[in-house]
Amino acid sequence: MPHYKLSYFDVRARGECIRMMFAIGGVPLEDVRVQLQEWEGMVKNKAAPFNALPMLEVDGVKIAQTLAILRYIARETGLAGPDNLTSALADSLADQYADFVMAYMPWHVVNAGFIPGDKDALYDSVYLPARTKHLPFFEAALKKSTTGWFANTPELTHVDVFIASHVEWLMALDKNADTIFEDFPLLGAHFKKFFAHPKLQTYLKERPDARF
Ligand SMILES: N[C@@H](CCC(=O)N[C@@H](CS)C(=O)NCC(=O)O)C(=O)O
CATH class of the missing domain: 3.40.30.10 (Glutaredoxin)
Structure with a gap:
């Protein structure tokens, strides 16, 4: 190895x-x-x-x-999926989540104190619109899954690791983190399932x- x-x-x-x-x-x-x-x-x-x-x-x-x-x-x-098509589906969701991260980054760098700025104004003008645009994509993907994993696989794939760990990151940043799963319950269920993985x-x- x-x-x-x-x-x-x-x-x-x-x-x-x-x-x-x-x-x-x-x-x-x-x-x-x-x-x-x-x-x-x-x-x-x-x-x-x-x-x-x-x-x-x-x-x-x-x-x-x-x-x-x-x-x-x-x-x-x-753990990349059982076939190329499933891997591509997993990749597309992970890439889309990475786009979400880039969309909210101008808020994150101020919110985390890396650069000066008005974090509350950016929360409203940058983060919330990005969240409203992107998180429904992931909720919809989970709605189509019969296994609770993003690419509808029996075992998790890299997209599950990517999104759940990034949602954990987001929960640590968002001053209203508790509202995320109220609006996106399947994402909440996925988060719980992932963090319970043996x-x-x-x-x-x-x-x-x-x-x-
Ligand atoms: N798309 C890249 C982004 C990498 C990135 O921006 N890394 C940040 C930390 S999260 C970094 O290295 N920042 C240090 C710097 O830019 O000096 C990836 O996902 O690896």
Whole structure:
């Protein structure tokens, strides 16, 4: 088995889906938490392919982009769906959720204190419209599923890991997090099902606390 090393910041955010995918797949991972000072040095040295994290090193080969990493590990562990069409369906939902993240990012960076700005104004003008546009897509996908997993598979696939971990991130950011599942109950049921997955329980007990 190759040596897998993940570099990401000391938060859950984008990196958590990768950590969870490894845990569910039962594959050992070196989980490196990069501090901001170290990151400055890594940027100077062009240590990450696109000067961004997460980055997975597979026996020293560097892979960037969260979803590329996630799909790779899903394929390696047999959790990318039973056939190419199902994988494509899973991919399309995960990519759509990534579009949602990009849509609300101008609010997130202010809300998290990374840059100055009026977080409440951005909550109303950026985040809520993005949520109203995007979350119904995922609720509709779950309505079509007979298994409770996004790609209607008997076992979860990478899209379930991606969306549930990102919803957890969102719950940590949204000042009205409790209203999310009121409006999107199937997303709430999916979240509960995912976090109850037997292969995730040891990881959840042992993972470090994080602001988001
Ligand atoms: N689409 C990329 C986005 C990567 C990204 O924006 N990473 C952020 C952290 S979540 C980053 O590295 N920021 C540091 C910087 O830009 O200096 C992915 O999903 O991997």
